[in-house]
Amino acid sequence: MHSDSSPARRSVVAPDLAAAVEGIQDGMTVALGGFTTSCRPAALVRALVRRGVRNLTVLGGAAAGLDVDLLIGAGCVKRVIAPYVGAEGYCTIGPFFRHAAELGTVEVWECDEGIYYAGLQAAAAQLPFAPWRSGVGTSLPELNPDLRPFRDPVRGELLLAVPALRPDVALLHAARADAYGNVQHAGHSFGDRAAYRAATRTVVQVDRVVSNEQLRHMPEATSLAGVDVVVRVPYGAHPFASPGNYLEDPAEIGAYVVAARAATLDHDYGPFEGWLRDRVFEPVDQPAYLERIGLRQLLALDEEGA
Amino acid sequence: MTERGTLQQAATTDEVIACFVAHELRDGERVAAGANLPVVRCGALLAHLTHGPNMRLFVSMSFTNLLHVPVPEAYPTAMDFRGTRWGEAFVRHDETLSAIPRLADSFVVGALQVDPYGNSNLIGRAGAGERRFAMRGPGALATPTMADHVSRYYIFLTRHTPEVLVERCDFVSCVGWGRPETPGLTREALRLPGGGPRYCITPLGILDFGGSQHHARLASVHPGVDPDEVVAATGFALEMPARVPTTPFPTDDELRTLRTRVDPGGSLRQPQSRPPTARPRPGASRTRVP
Numbered sequence: 001m002h003s004d005s006s007p008a009r010r011s012v013v014a015p016d017l018a019a020a021v022e023g024i025q026d027g028m029t030v031a032l033g034g035f036t037t038s039c040r041p042a043a044l045v046r047a048l049v050r051r052g053v054r055n056l057t058v059l060g061g062a063a064a065g066l067d068v069d070l071l072i073g074a075g076c077v078k079r080v081i082a083p084y085v086g087a088e089g090y091c092t093i094g095p096f097f098r099h100a101a102e103l104g105t106v107e108v109w110e111c112d113e114g115i116y117y118a119g120l121q122a123a124a125a126q127l128p129f130a131p132w133r134s135g136v137g138t139s140l141p142e143l144n145p146d147l148r149p150f151r152d153p154v155r156g157e158l159l160l161a162v163p164a165l166r167p168d169v170a171l172l173h174a175a176r177a178d179a180y181g182n183v184q185h186a187g188h189s190f191g192d193r194a195a196y197r198a199a200t201r202t203v204v205q206v207d208r209v210v211s212n213e214q215l216r217h218m219p220e221a222t223s224l225a226g227v228d229v230v231v232r233v234p235y236g237a238h239p240f241a242s243p244g245n246y247l248e249d250p251a252e253i254g255a256y257v258v259a260a261r262a263a264t265l266d267h268d269y270g271p272f273e274g275w276l277r278d279r280v281f282e283p284v285d286q287p288a289y290l291e292r293i294g295l296r297q298l299l300a301l302d303e304e305g306a
Numbered sequence: 307m308t309e310r311g312t313l314q315q316a317a318t319t320d321e322v323i324a325c326f327v328a329h330e331l332r333d334g335e336r337v338a339a340g341a342n343l344p345v346v347r348c349g350a351l352l353a354h355l356t357h358g359p360n361m362r363l364f365v366s367m368s369f370t371n372l373l374h375v376p377v378p379e380a381y382p383t384a385m386d387f388r389g390t391r392w393g394e395a396f397v398r399h400d401e402t403l404s405a406i407p408r409l410a411d412s413f414v415v416g417a418l419q420v421d422p423y424g425n426s427n428l429i430g431r432a433g434a435g436e437r438r439f440a441m442r443g444p445g446a447l448a449t450p451t452m453a454d455h456v457s458r459y460y461i462f463l464t465r466h467t468p469e470v471l472v473e474r475c476d477f478v479s480c481v482g483w484g485r486p487e488t489p490g491l492t493r494e495a496l497r498l499p500g501g502g503p504r505y506c507i508t509p510l511g512i513l514d515f516g517g518s519q520h521h522a523r524l525a526s527v528h529p530g531v532d533p534d535e536v537v538a539a540t541g542f543a544l545e546m547p548a549r550v551p552t553t554p555f556p557t558d559d560e561l562r563t564l565r566t567r568v569d570p571g572g573s574l575r576q577p578q579s580r581p582p583t584a585r586p587r588p589g590a591s592r593t594r595v596p
Contacts, residue, residue, distance in 0.1 A: 114451030194400035243387035
């Protein structure tokens, strides 16, 4: 029983997005959760852009979304670790990612999804590297000298040593969490648990903060037990999907792609600067951002469409 | 269009390819039926409904069985969570790449370039001088890990040109059979667990790798395509059989299932899916290409 004399359990709920990304400094390694157009920590990424951090190494997820592309376009990124950056049929390859990879202005740590997870797993296990087979015989070790081929000591087979990938912080999106950092995804959580296991700290934006009692109804659904920061962000994954809650927003994704392509293909930075101002810098909190999207458009992202 | 009208239209090339894909899949297998390649998705669903009641379809990062779903919806992205509404099990993405046999028996890779030995490239095209890339492609995604571990895989091309089917890839993201001049890096020498590329499926025909040292051969041409057309569109010398068979037309039953339960919206009947110029002969052989 709680009494005034017993110590209180500490809440990890941050008051706002700026507070949630407060510890992230220039040059850090940041992992993003989700997969292409789903379950992306989009609001945290916009907060990171507003924070003006530079020279980040970004682990974009086993398939990264256009949020990584935005970080590149906004000048925050030194190195990208991701086997893909894009939005499938909406935008096959992120415009800023492609442009930076072609010009060499951002370093791309070439890998595949298996290699990506092997690096995270090595970090989680506190190992210097993890072995992975796939990539041998391909151009990946030549494009990425960190992937070192070696003969395994047991069967003598050619494998790759994938160095541990340890994020300073993982930024994730989930459906709900309690005040104590117990997180439940609605759905499969993609590779978020791998990022959480590897990262020094984890910050999770959630659609809802719920009571501890509610999570105790189904503790087996708790996907991350004890993250460092929780921040409640309604429609926080927008313009991407939050499984079980809302779909991705093709119109908003499309507007970003048009602006990013103008910058990278036509060297016309006006539309992207306008987009950044309107969607990132001026709306400093989530309600201001959502007002610019509009109620009608947000409500149309319902599972059955509107 | 009425159902009768729909069914009377001759099969398009995309429908022929979807049926080819369906014939490749066996009951009980684990099969990806994602959004990225509509022809492959439709082929997987067709196999499920015609001869694969015990298949596990991988849809939106979940396994599902769609036998009793009248018309499974097609979603704009592979991870659209609406696809999980029939899910029997979620797939933990980070775990499953370490256990590919629990994920898939076969796999389909796209490619910017393919060489005569089935080695393929999704990374990009090489640049000149200091520039690594003239064009950065989509990247490796999960393709090396999948292609190394499944019992067989298929290279799926949406274009068949000499720029795509090349003597040598600028970069290799998926090992096919390796190359004869680097014997230490062939599929056999690397002891990759999977069975390797079985066919390369293109808009013009089907290639296999049954030639000398796993060199590509023309296994079939799609209806209405002349073998010489394929030779001219290929950037390396294809090995040719004495007689090139035609990729089989769908049966009436297959076409009905395809058009009423798999693809009623007609995504495989769009103008870019070139209608074949030849109709099937009555009782034409349904024999699988060698």
